[in-house]
Amino acid sequence: MRVLAALSGGVDSAVAAARAVDAGHDVVGVHMALSRSREQFRTGSRGCCSIEDAGDARRAADVLGIPYYVWDLSEQFEETVVADFLAEYAAGRTPNPCVRCNEHIKFAALLDKAVALGFDAVCTGHYARIEVAPDGTRRLHRAADPAKDQSYVLAVMGPERLARAMFPLGDVTSKEITRAEAAARGLSVSAKPDSYDICFVADGDTQGFLRERLGAQPGPVVDTAGQVVGTHEGAYAYTVGQRKGLSLGRPAPDGRPRYVLSVEPVRRTVVVGSAEELRVGGIDAGDAVWFEAPAGERSCHVQVRAHGEPVPARVQALADGQVRVTLDDDGRLRGVAPGQSVVVYDGTRVLGQATVTGTRPLPASRGVGW
Structure with missing residues (x-):
């Protein structure tokens, strides 16, 4: 060839x-x-x-x-x-x-x-x-x-x-x-050393790169009750699950770390909360690319990060490239952000991939262990 x-x-x-x-x-x-x-x-x-x-x-x-x-x-x-x-x-x-x-x-x-x-x-x-x-x-x-x-x-x-x-x-x-x-x-x-991080951000400063390209867009950091607990120079520099670099002026009432729960660019607002609030019970995704689309609901594993842990789930291929993922674990997966890729595996085999559009919370009945 x-x-x-x-x-x-x-x-x-x-x-x-x-x-x-x-x-x-x-x-x-x-x-x-x-x-x-x-x-x-x-x-x-x-x-x-x-x-x-x-x-x-x-x-x-x-x-x-x-x-x-x-x-x-x-x-x-x-x-x-x-x-x-x-x-x-x-x-x-x-x-x-x-x-x-x-x-x-x-x-x-x-x-x-x-x-x-x-x-x-x-x-x-x-x-x-x-x-x-x-x-x-x-x-x-x-x-x-x-x-x-x-x-x-x-x-x-x-x-x-x-x-x-x-x-x-x-x-x-x-x-x-x-x-x-x-x-x-x-x-x-x-x-020769391996390359890592993002290839077009050679110095590794992703926030700096975004700031340079998108400009300063200051706004508030709020908790789930809407109380302002800090400020930022651009909501685009934050991602769901992030803990470091939040520069919060007010600690959580229980003294525990806060994490980014959501990013709201229109309001230029970053919402923070507890680790428990990052728990995911399901994932919705779109723009699916399949090697083999599941017929009906199929038990498999899904992975949401390049080197993340695959977790058991039930996956449905819906109309118009939409995918519905229901996780079978008890909150092991957390901090899943819109825009990430969710890849579906059957053992070592890749069945397909889709882009996360949103998540569904972990049902209260499955919150044991947190």
């Missing part, structure tokens, strides 16, 4: 490309330039897609003996991923930009361009597995290494894009194995 290998400049994508070469594919490497400032440099191990990463990707391609190109996707990235990030926070929701990048850039813009150029598949360094069912259907599964599993952020791609995806690292049981393999192959990125 003709395979386009996405080379980020990190160790994972380099080893994934090497494995594609070993498998006998005709591999071409491409680095996606996503930053409008090509002089952007990493800050420690934060960020990615910098000029340094482009150089590391080129060196990896040279070692592998494959052609290498840089594709400028910065406009698409700004107009989709960054714009969505800002719009969601401005609306009081909490987006996951990695999910949107996989949806709009890696498995939309990149894949569409690859197919137009005659490539059969796109290879990436994501940690996830693809299994082929007896009927030929390709199924997305968790990676062999739970600590590195990225199936959560890939669930949005859907079956058509999965059909043209390759994840050669899905069977790797630890990152140390990937690094050792890179070193054995003579890849200089073998010891």
